[in-house]
Amino acid sequence: MHPLLAIKHLNKTFTMHILQGKIIEALVDVNFEVAKGEIIGLTGKSGSGKSSLMKCIYRTYLSDGGNINYHSNDGIVDLVALNDFEILHLRKTEINYCSQFLSVIPRVTALQVVAQPLLKKGIESVIANEKAMYILNSLGLPEALWSGFPVTFSGGEQQRINVARAIIDPPKLLLIDEPTASLDPTTKDVVIEMLLGLKKQGTTIVCISHDDYTLDHLVNRRIHLEKGIIIN
Amino acid sequence: MKHNSENWLLKVEGLTKIYGTANANSIEKTGPLYDSNICPETNAIVACADINFELFPGEVLGIVGESGSGKSTIVKMLYFDMEHADGSVFFNKEPYIGKNILKESNQSKRAIRNHLMGMVYQNPRDGLNFKFTSGGNIAEKLIMAGNYHVGTIRDKATNLLEKTEVPVLRLDDLPAHFSGGMQQRVQISKAIANHPPLLFLDEVTTGLDVSVQAKVLDLIRELQQELGIAMIVVSHDLSVIRMLTDRTLVMKNGRIVEQGLTDQILQDPQHPYTQLLVSSIL
Amino acid sequence: MIEENKFATHYRFAFIDEATKREIRRKLLKAIAIPGYQVPYSSPEMPIARGWGTGGLHVTLAIIGPKDIFKIIDQGSDASVNACNLRNFVHTMTGVETTLDTNKATIIQTRHRITEEVLNKNQIFVYQVPQPEPLRSVERYENKTRQMHGEADYAKMWVSLYEQYVRHGDIMLGAGYPVKVNGRYIMAPSPIPRWDIPNLNNSEAIHLFGAGREKRLYAVPPYTKVEPLEFEDVKFHIEDFKGIPCFRTGYKKAFLDELYYDDGSKHYVINDSNFLDKLANKETPIQHENAYLNKLDHEA
Numbered sequence: 001m002h003p004l005l006a007i008k009h010l011n012k013t014f015t016m017h018i019l020q021g022k023i024i025e026a027l028v029d030v031n032f033e034v035a036k037g038e039i040i041g042l043t044g045k046s047g048s049g050k051s052s053l054m055k056c057i058y059r060t061y062l063s064d065g066g067n068i069n070y071h072s073n074d075g076i077v078d079l080v081a082l083n084d085f086e087i088l089h090l091r092k093t094e095i096n097y098c099s100q101f102l103s104v105i106p107r108v109t110a111l112q113v114v115a116q117p118l119l120k121k122g123i124e125s126v127i128a129n130e131k132a133m134y135i136l137n138s139l140g141l142p143e144a145l146w147s148g149f150p151v152t153f154s155g156g157e158q159q160r161i162n163v164a165r166a167i168i169d170p171p172k173l174l175l176i177d178e179p180t181a182s183l184d185p186t187t188k189d190v191v192i193e194m195l196l197g198l199k200k201q202g203t204t205i206v207c208i209s210h211d212d213y214t215l216d217h218l219v220n221r222r223i224h225l226e227k228g229i230i231i232n
Numbered sequence: 233m234k235h236n237s238e239n240w241l242l243k244v245e246g247l248t249k250i251y252g253t254a255n256a257n258s259i260e261k262t263g264p265l266y267d268s269n270i271c272p273e274t275n276a277i278v279a280c281a282d283i284n285f286e287l288f289p290g291e292v293l294g295i296v297g298e299s300g301s302g303k304s305t306i307v308k309m310l311y312f313d314m315e316h317a318d319g320s321v322f323f324n325k326e327p328y329i330g331k332n333i334l335k336e337s338n339q340s341k342r343a344i345r346n347h348l349m350g351m352v353y354q355n356p357r358d359g360l361n362f363k364f365t366s367g368g369n370i371a372e373k374l375i376m377a378g379n380y381h382v383g384t385i386r387d388k389a390t391n392l393l394e395k396t397e398v399p400v401l402r403l404d405d406l407p408a409h410f411s412g413g414m415q416q417r418v419q420i421s422k423a424i425a426n427h428p429p430l431l432f433l434d435e436v437t438t439g440l441d442v443s444v445q446a447k448v449l450d451l452i453r454e455l456q457q458e459l460g461i462a463m464i465v466v467s468h469d470l471s472v473i474r475m476l477t478d479r480t481l482v483m484k485n486g487r488i489v490e491q492g493l494t495d496q497i498l499q500d501p502q503h504p505y506t507q508l509l510v511s512s513i514l
Numbered sequence: 515m516i517e518e519n520k521f522a523t524h525y526r527f528a529f530i531d532e533a534t535k536r537e538i539r540r541k542l543l544k545a546i547a548i549p550g551y552q553v554p555y556s557s558p559e560m561p562i563a564r565g566w567g568t569g570g571l572h573v574t575l576a577i578i579g580p581k582d583i584f585k586i587i588d589q590g591s592d593a594s595v596n597a598c599n600l601r602n603f604v605h606t607m608t609g610v611e612t613t614l615d616t617n618k619a620t621i622i623q624t625r626h627r628i629t630e631e632v633l634n635k636n637q638i639f640v641y642q643v644p645q646p647e648p649l650r651s652v653e654r655y656e657n658k659t660r661q662m663h664g665e666a667d668y669a670k671m672w673v674s675l676y677e678q679y680v681r682h683g684d685i686m687l688g689a690g691y692p693v694k695v696n697g698r699y700i701m702a703p704s705p706i707p708r709w710d711i712p713n714l715n716n717s718e719a720i721h722l723f724g725a726g727r728e729k730r731l732y733a734v735p736p737y738t739k740v741e742p743l744e745f746e747d748v749k750f751h752i753e754d755f756k757g758i759p760c761f762r763t764g765y766k767k768a769f770l771d772e773l774y775y776d777d778g779s780k781h782y783v784i785n786d787s788n789f790l791d792k793l794a795n796k797e798t799p800i801q802h803e804n805a806y807l808n809k810l811d812h813e814a
Contacts, residue, residue: 016507017507018507055499060496060499060500084479084492089235106449338661342665367680369673371676372673375676380672382676404680
């Protein structure tokens with residue numbers, strides 16, 4: 001049984017040309033595997049490389065050497081070696097990334113932001129909106145805000161929208177950065193439950209979290225990073 | 233379903249445009265390494281050289297760069313606003329499959345422009361005829377595609393104005409009386425009137441007020457999702473690129489210095505120039 | 515006196531020198547070979563000013579022969595000052611027989627009208643044209659209009675018709691309605707009224723157009739399709755005189771002039787002077803078969 005993700009000897013360095021070519025090592029010889037249906041928690045201090053690791057998987061960062069073998073619907077592929085179009089295809093169909101902060105597009109309402117992944121797929125707006133409303137309701141976002149513009153919302157409200165968008169269309173692999181940050185305890189539980197629900201549907205999750213409560217209730221396994229190296 | 237790499241819509245190979253007389257060294261001695269477009273030996277201006285890229289159906293490609301980078305030149309050549317380009321451009325639509333459209337007759341080029349491409353310029357005066365009503369401007373595109381029924385033309389034009397959120401009552405008004413944002417939206421209506429598979433947007437929000445800019449960009453994003461049109465978005469503004477595009481080409485002195493996924497370009501830029509651009513975002 | 519000194523003794527047949535005549539004829543042949551296409555030509559100096567019919571005169575003088583019978587009308591009338599002067603000039607320069615009778619003429623030069631009486635295959639109809647470029651109203655630049663003709667890119671012309679419809683509820687062009695010739699070129703038929711437009715279509719005669727000031731010749735050969743530009747739902751129509759009869763002949767189916775008498779009374783009379791005379795003399799000239807006549811509101 002192939003793992004969903006098999007990361008081998010992954011390296012990532014940044015060369016800052018505008019700082020006279022200064023080199024920063026973000027990841028050094030990272031190796032680990034993620035089985036299908038697992039929930040992995042990446043932990044470590046700021047700058048330890050957790051976000052870099054997730055971004056390498058999502059291909060926002062270009063890795064310098066190593067492999068990220070991913071078991072896609074069309075067989076095993078090395079995410080490091082795929083071309084742009086193949087990555088875009090995977091992002092549309094199998095892999096979702098939820099960043100730490102909601103990226104706000106002006107003039108798009110909260111409901112539209114959440115419904116968008118379904119609308120993009122061609123699902124009717126009535127059905128998409130219904131599902132979006134259901135999720136936002138579960139996450140405790142007041143109905144009055146559904147037609148508001150998220151740029152005006154608080155951090156916690158934005159985070160709820162962020163998570164809602166990530167889970168409305170369950171992907172094969174979900175990369176999620178700090179899913180429960182800025183949330184009160186009740187909402188935290190709701191989010192954790194929703195993510196566990198995704199797992200039941202077959203989604204594999206890699207998440208970054210500082211929050212022990214979340215890690216305890218959500219993840220199967222933790223991977224700890226320090227200065228770009230896995231310490232376990 | 234796997235991604236099919238033969239399924240591209242537009243393929244550009246070796247696209248080059250030089251003003252003046254070039255010699256064998258003109259291309260080699262210009263570009264980002266020399267920080268110049270001007271050939272030191274003949275004073276020829278290399279507007280762009282050796283441009284290679286592919287565009288897939290429904291994809292949004294951004295081209296970013298500063299003045300003199302050649303980004304507008306590329307789009308002008310693809311839309312045949314500019315002549316005498318070297319290189320090859322292949323459009324994967326019948327009856328042009330396998331043909332370098334740069335070498336097609338003027339008649340064919342006109343047909344390609346009318347039926348397969350749309351263009352939105354920075355200045356509405358370049359894309360609209362200010363002597364015609366907004367409906368008349370859209371009608372021009374519809375007539376070029378062979379619609380000679382006034383009733384149908386007006387219905388289609390009304391639909392398009394609704395789609396771009398221009399008040400339908402202004403169908404018979406002259407664009408000269410519209411605000412800048414509305415003029416751009418009429419331009420967009422006109423450009424998509426024939427449901428082209430490819431749309432060019434050349435600095436379409438530069439110069440507009442910020443709130444208007446947001447409205448226009450949002451509209452473009454919505455239309456792209458609804459109609460699945462492939463787009464090439466030219467901008468010097470990285471936030472426009474970030475908002476609209478999947479992939480981006482970064483240009484300097486007429487060359488592509490980096491191309492990749494937009495989020496990679498913005499968050500992990502490799503080339504020194506790209507790093508400079510990205511770090512300069514306010 | 516001066517005229518007689520200037521022209522009475524040494525003049526060439528038809529005034530223009532043979533080399534220039536040959537050039538005009540060759541251009542006319544080209545024009546006939548490409549119906550509706552404007553051919554640039556030399557437009558030589560004439561003893562009349564530009565804007566007074568030099569183009570029509572060039573064509574007439576290039577093609578006229580000693581056995582031709584020449585007629586000239588100005589807005590339908592043989593008797594206007596300019597028609598008379600030009601007729602006298604052509605006669606003096608060639609010695610050919612002139613006539614007022616449409617049926618008898620072999621060359622008919624006209625300013626802004628086609629004769630009511632039908633043309634036959636022995637006749638050449640020569641038009642004086644002020645503005646040969648039908649697209650001038652939508653595009654001021656000559657190099658652009660040439661390109662538009664070359665690439666059959668007439669969208670702007672169509673849009674201007676659309677705009678007129680939108681603004682006024684109908685296409686407002688009265689004289690010189692643009693036509694499509696042989697399914698290819700859009701042509702300016704000179705400022706003839708809408709009434710005359712259908713008479714260009716499938717005609718038995720040769721129609722030659724001369725624009726002296728703009729230096730262009732064009733032609734419609736016999737049996738050529740000439741269609742007015744119209745939309746599928748906004749169609750071309752001719753002038754409707756609402757069944758008003760000509761006050762001299764009682765005829766209701768010809769293009770009428772409006773006359774004001776000194777006492778303020780208004781009378782309508784047939785514009786084509788020869789057609790009017792023939793009807794007044796109880797003759798039966800054959801009129802053009804005009805398909806649009808039957809579409810008028812009133813009965814015959």
